[in-house]
Amino acid sequence: MPLVGCHHCDAVLVEPEVPDGGAAICQRCGGTLFRRQRATVEITLALSTAAAILFVVANAYPFLSFEMQGQTTRTTLSSGVFALWDGGRYVIALLVLGTTVIAPALQIGLMLYVLAPLHFHRPAPFAVEAFRLVERCRPWSMIEVFLIGIFVAVVKLSDMAEIVPGIALWAFGLLIPILAGGTSFLDAELVWREIGDLD
Ligand SMILES: [Zn+2]
Incomplete structure (x- = not known):
């Protein structure tokens, strides 16, 4: 027992x-x-699907536009990482890439991979390994820290240039409560048990 x-x-x-x-x-x-947790698989699956869509939007579109002396510069997440890399700040570039792109992408992708088949009571191959990796990725997913960094930069730059928030910024802003909701609605014990029963 x-x-x-x-x-x-x-x-x-x-x-x-x-x-x-x-x-x-x-x-x-x-x-x-x-x-x-009530309906943990269904709620977490719905939130993970929403998070996946927002994550794609957040990475594909510019999150800020700077207008200075008639010139407009658009920044995306990847352009920020490339700028850091080109500036010789390799460690910081890799940290930003890891904590704002790779870790959240793995977290969201693996959640969908584990939970979607579980919803239909079919086992995903390597579900145990995948769910273990979800729990490992979560502490490294730091989108909220990144967003605070953006806000600090925006406040400092607002005197020098006109700043236009892009669609990706709103997507990032929405992604944070949705990812947090996914974590709080996730009953990991229940998911472990279901994965174990399916094997
Ligand atoms: Zn007790």
């Missing part, structure tokens, strides 16, 4: 049956053992 450990008092208990949307309470200390 499956056992569960209490994070608050370290008691090891027999795992109780919990309905979707409910929570299990520790018999000894009254702390919450775990919660069962």
Whole structure:
């Protein structure tokens, strides 16, 4: 029979049956053992699909245009990375590429890869490895830090040039709460169990 450990008092208990949307309470200390997220696969799948669309828009379109002395410069995410690389800042260029493109792309792509077949109760090949990688990628996905950096730059540059926010900036802004929502609605324990049952 499956056992569960209490994070608050370290008691090891027999795992109780919990309905979707409910929570299990520790018999000894009254702390919450775990919660069962309602429709976790469906909600997380919907949010991941939205995130994938926004991520493509955020990378394909310019996020800022600068107008200075009649000249307009458009910047995309990749042009920023190339500018850093050309300036000899190789480590920073790779860090920006890793934390704003590669890690979020892996996180979103692998979530879709694991959850879409799970919705139809069919196993994805290497679902265990893929879901493990999702959990590894999450701490490296730092779009919100990047967006704060953009806002700081915009405030500093606003005296020198006229700045026009592009469609990618709005896509980035929307992507952050949607990715955060995907993380909070994801019941990893439930997904692990379903992957395990399917194998
Ligand atoms: Zn306890």
